Amino acid sequence: MRRFLYIVREAWANMRTNRTTTIVAILTTAFTLACVGIFLLLYVNLRHAAGWLQEDVKIMVYLDDGVSSSLRQALEQQLKVDRMVSEVVFISKEQALKEFRAQFPADSHLLEGLGENPLPASFVVTLAPNYRSPESMQGWADRVQTMEGVAKVDYNQEWINVLTELIGYIELVAIGVGMLLSAASVTIIGNTIRLALFTRREEIEILRSIGATRTFIRIPYFIEGAVLGAFGSALSLGILRIGFELFRQQMQLTGRFSGIESMLSFFPLSLCLALIMAGMGLGLAGSVVSLLRVGEGRT
Amino acid sequence: MDAIIQLIHVSKCYDRRPALSDVTMEIEKGEFVLLMGPSGAGKSTLLRMLIGEEQPDEGQIFVHGRNVTKLKPSEVPYLRRKIGTVFQDFRLLSKKSVFDNVALPLVVQGVSERDIRRKVTEALRAVGVDHKKDQPPNSLSAGEQQRVCIARAIVNGPVVLLADEPTGNLDPERTGEIIELFKLINARGTTVIVATHDPQVVKQVHRRAVTLVDGVLTQERRSAERVEA
Numbered sequence: 065m066r067r068f069l070y071i072v073r074e075a076w077a078n079m080r081t082n083r084t085t086t087i088v089a090i091l092t093t094a095f096t097l098a099c100v101g102i103f104l105l106l107y108v109n110l111r112h113a114a115g116w117l118q119e120d121v122k123i124m125v126y127l128d129d130g131v132s133s134s135l136r137q138a139l140e141q142q143l144k145v146d147r148m149v150s151e152v153v154f155i156s157k158e159q160a161l162k163e164f165r166a167q168f169p170a171d172s173h174l175l176e177g178l179g180e181n182p183l184p185a186s187f188v189v190t191l192a193p194n195y196r197s198p199e200s201m202q203g204w205a206d207r208v209q210t211m212e213g214v215a216k217v218d219y220n221q222e223w224i225n226v227l228t229e230l231i232g233y234i235e236l237v238a239i240g241v242g243m244l245l246s247a248a249s250v251t252i253i254g255n256t257i258r259l260a261l262f263t264r265r266e267e268i269e270i271l272r273s274i275g276a277t278r279t280f281i282r283i284p285y286f287i288e289g290a291v292l293g294a295f296g297s298a299l300s301l302g303i304l305r306i307g308f309e310l311f312r313q314q315m316q317l318t319g320r321f322s323g324i325e326s327m328l329s330f331f332p333l334s335l336c337l338a339l340i341m342a343g344m345g346l347g348l349a350g351s352v353v354s355l356l357r358v359g360e361g362r363t
Numbered sequence: 364m365d366a367i368i369q370l371i372h373v374s375k376c377y378d379r380r381p382a383l384s385d386v387t388m389e390i391e392k393g394e395f396v397l398l399m400g401p402s403g404a405g406k407s408t409l410l411r412m413l414i415g416e417e418q419p420d421e422g423q424i425f426v427h428g429r430n431v432t433k434l435k436p437s438e439v440p441y442l443r444r445k446i447g448t449v450f451q452d453f454r455l456l457s458k459k460s461v462f463d464n465v466a467l468p469l470v471v472q473g474v475s476e477r478d479i480r481r482k483v484t485e486a487l488r489a490v491g492v493d494h495k496k497d498q499p500p501n502s503l504s505a506g507e508q509q510r511v512c513i514a515r516a517i518v519n520g521p522v523v524l525l526a527d528e529p530t531g532n533l534d535p536e537r538t539g540e541i542i543e544l545f546k547l548i549n550a551r552g553t554t555v556i557v558a559t560h561d562p563q564v565v566k567q568v569h570r571r572a573v574t575l576v577d578g579v580l581t582q583e584r585r586s587a588e589r590v591e592a
Binding site: 067070077266267269270271272273274275276277278280 | 414416436437440441442444448454455456458467468470471472473515
């Protein structure tokens, strides 16, 4: 018990002795990890948006203008029994016109001059959740395109493709920036530990002379590194949360992207805990690097 | 009698300058040995080798049956737990109380709280500073600090006590007291080796004395002999 208390007390004493360095290390680690966090937050939200778009994607199956009622019914039946389809809604030409007028009242006069309703009848198809991947959708659309009475199959695949590609790039950047800044955090914490080792070199010498094992001498420094990393990580999450809320508020105020701010989300609690653990791991790595490089003596 | 320490043809050089040259000696269990010689004679090097802090370039060193030159780094702490060390500069932790300083060797070994209290109290009583157990070492006199250092060295009942110039920072009166303390510890069965160049110590201790000059063992006085004043 005394041994455990000694180790914890030593770690605490290390941090108190080099208070300024400890605070600077926590702050620098926090800002460094916050930079990584920005990318991670962007990545998480874009993934979320992509998932949401994927969930919401509707495939429009436009029908030929002269399609007979029986062919339309046969097509509808065919779509409904398709195992890849979860919902089919028929939109008649009249309904399409009504919806257009409701959605674009200022432009409705454009259709007046045409005399006949130019909008085609269509089926709005929602695919089953298992078949919403870009490949499945493309395959399904290609198949339906060949059916008799179908003029065109359309869906916002391009958007999804662009978003997927963007997520891929952000993922790469996040990994790159993450690795670089994590290495910086390890170095910052490593230097703090090195300073602690230097400050307490006489004490380490005494401990060695009375038969303390390497592990016993090192554990307080491992704890110190882990605590610095965890605090740095927790503080970075705090900074990110404040920044995130300010950004959301700003979006709400400007009103330019109304609705989007409600879709933005911060890291879930589980990810926050994982990030704190990751910070702890980085701190521990800093201690290990420092102890390996400087060492606390040969034996 | 059994040899607790054996040095067999031990040599050590620093930058081609010999610190120890072909030293061979045996110290028996329960002996009190003075390791004499001027500064730079190799006394501290020899003591550092006994606790595994230095390795000889040549030769073998046995302490309590273990070949120190063959120990793995991970085994060295366990050797040191059998050897108490006393330093000229005391090497006490200024931020810890006298009690906590003396308790340190027991703490690193994971001794129970109850045993720590009992053993530290006994050790402090043995060296006569038990009434100062809650004070920081810096508030003590040099003689008292050296007593605390000795208490720390004997608290876990070592088989050998090594002291490197233990009276170097003390006045003659305190020197006498510390030497008496070493004699007392030796009388209880602990082998004591004191490295010194202090003539007062040599006069006061009529025990075996070995002299090192430039790393060479030059002279040996058996314990029966008396030193001329």
